[in-house]
Amino acid sequence: MRATDLLTIGEIARRSGFAESAVRYYEGLGLLSAGRTAGGQRRFERSTLRRLAFIRAARNVGLSLNEVAEALSSLPAGRTPTRADWSRLSRGWRQRLDDQIEALTALRDGLDSCIGCGCLSLQRCAISNPADTARSGGPGAVYLPPGLRRDDSRLASPASR
Amino acid sequence: MRATDLLTIGEIARRSGFAESAVRYYEGLGLLSAGRTAGGQRRFERSTLRRLAFIRAARNVGLSLNEVAEALSSLPAGRTPTRADWSRLSRGWRQRLDDQIEALTALRDGLDSCIGCGCLSLQRCAISNPADTARSGGPGAVYLPPGLRRDDSRLASPASR
DNA sequence: CTGGTAGTTGAAGTCAACTTGAAGTCAAGG
DNA sequence: CCTTGACTTCAAGTTGACTTCAACTACCAG
Numbered sequence: 001m002r003a004t005d006l007l008t009i010g011e012i013a014r015r016s017g018f019a020e021s022a023v024r025y026y027e028g029l030g031l032l033s034a035g036r037t038a039g040g041q042r043r044f045e046r047s048t049l050r051r052l053a054f055i056r057a058a059r060n061v062g063l064s065l066n067e068v069a070e071a072l073s074s075l076p077a078g079r080t081p082t083r084a085d086w087s088r089l090s091r092g093w094r095q096r097l098d099d100q101i102e103a104l105t106a107l108r109d110g111l112d113s114c115i116g117c118g119c120l121s122l123q124r125c126a127i128s129n130p131a132d133t134a135r136s137g138g139p140g141a142v143y144l145p146p147g148l149r150r151d152d153s154r155l156a157s158p159a160s161r
Numbered sequence: 162m163r164a165t166d167l168l169t170i171g172e173i174a175r176r177s178g179f180a181e182s183a184v185r186y187y188e189g190l191g192l193l194s195a196g197r198t199a200g201g202q203r204r205f206e207r208s209t210l211r212r213l214a215f216i217r218a219a220r221n222v223g224l225s226l227n228e229v230a231e232a233l234s235s236l237p238a239g240r241t242p243t244r245a246d247w248s249r250l251s252r253g254w255r256q257r258l259d260d261q262i263e264a265l266t267a268l269r270d271g272l273d274s275c276i277g278c279g280c281l282s283l284q285r286c287a288i289s290n291p292a293d294t295a296r297s298g299g300p301g302a303v304y305l306p307p308g309l310r311r312d313d314s315r316l317a318s319p320a321s322r
Numbered sequence: 323c324t325g326g327t328a329g330t331t332g333a334a335g336t337c338a339a340c341t342t343g344a345a346g347t348c349a350a351g352g
Numbered sequence: 353c354c355t356t357g358a359c360t361t362c363a364a365g366t367t368g369a370c371t372t373c374a375a376c377t378a379c380c381a382g
Contacts, residue, residue, distance in 0.1 A: 021341055039348045097269040108258040182371055200378045202329055
């Protein structure tokens with residue numbers, strides 16, 4: 001691998017669309033790896049661009065950087081990932097998007113039925129109470145998947161560090 | 162209005178599903194108002210519950226607390242809001258949800274065409290480059306509305322305070 | 323009157339995903 | 353050799369939406 005195949009952080013940033021600071025941050029997290037020149041400057045392999053494309057794609061789908069790291073860690077070590085590798089990683093995303101779409105659609109449909117009444121009842125309104133948290137026994141759709149919920153789901157995970 | 166009509170923060174929290182700290186926080190932001198006992202404890206009117214239902218609903222739709230505050234400030238001062246008032250406020254949400262759904266659907270459809278190829282090209286792939294940021298001249302759908310974008314939109318709003 | 327539960331405040335902490343700043347070093351053209 | 357722009361590190365700051373903490377005080381049943 002010739003030195004001319006290696007890219008500086010500036011080139012990587014420009015060509016990936018990420019800020020240099022983000023690229024350094026990702027390297028710090030272990031999402032990317034880079035060689036160094038004698039002077040200590042980063043030199044990235046060309047395949048880093050695809051890796052960054054994967055990261056942006058995953059972020060667009062709604063994955064956290066932790067999830068991205070987990071996905072990336074399942075790539076084969078030692079060899080450059082193939083298209084099939086990338087394809088495999090992104091295969092699960094469809095379901096994720098489907099879930100998000102379904103949740104939003106249900107929310108919208110509930111909204112349609114609520115707009116006329118303006119009730120916003122904590123007990124009955126699908127919009128203000130999508131997961132039906134107030135009375136978990138009765139009928140009523142569970143609208144939002146965890147990723148879209150804005151209610152007390154946060155209360156269940158209190159400073160786990 | 163009798164004193165028995167007033168609710169403590171504990172009751173409000175329990176009945177709305179919000180944490181007490183959140184209720185205090187909202188009051189601090191001006192999203193809620195509360196009277197005080199002689200000893201300084203908050204007493205909420207019953208209508209606060211509906212206000213909180215509105216807040217949760219708005220958060221579910223994706224509004225920030227700033228947007229919620231703006232919406233609430235358009236309620237009539239002096240009188241208790243009617244159903245029509247609440248209905249008016251939530252009417253604009255449908256478009257917002259439609260936009261979100263459309264964006265996710267486009268993303269999913271792009272994903273479907275990408276899963277087979279695993280390309281994730283920064284230039285061409287709809288998933289990693291949904292807003293077509295890399296070459297703004299050419300054809301290519303703008304997939305994500307601002308609220309769903311995970312790319313460099315953040316770079317455009319640098320510490321405005 | 324006393325005890326216990328519920329409430330008060332303000333400041334500080336949390337989380338994710340970065341960005342910004344300071345102070346300094348490297349690389350390359352002239 | 354000098355300058356200039358690109359690069360380095362590490363710590364600290366940012367944003368939004370809260371939560372947590374400490375040190376008190378209020379309310380109310382018995």
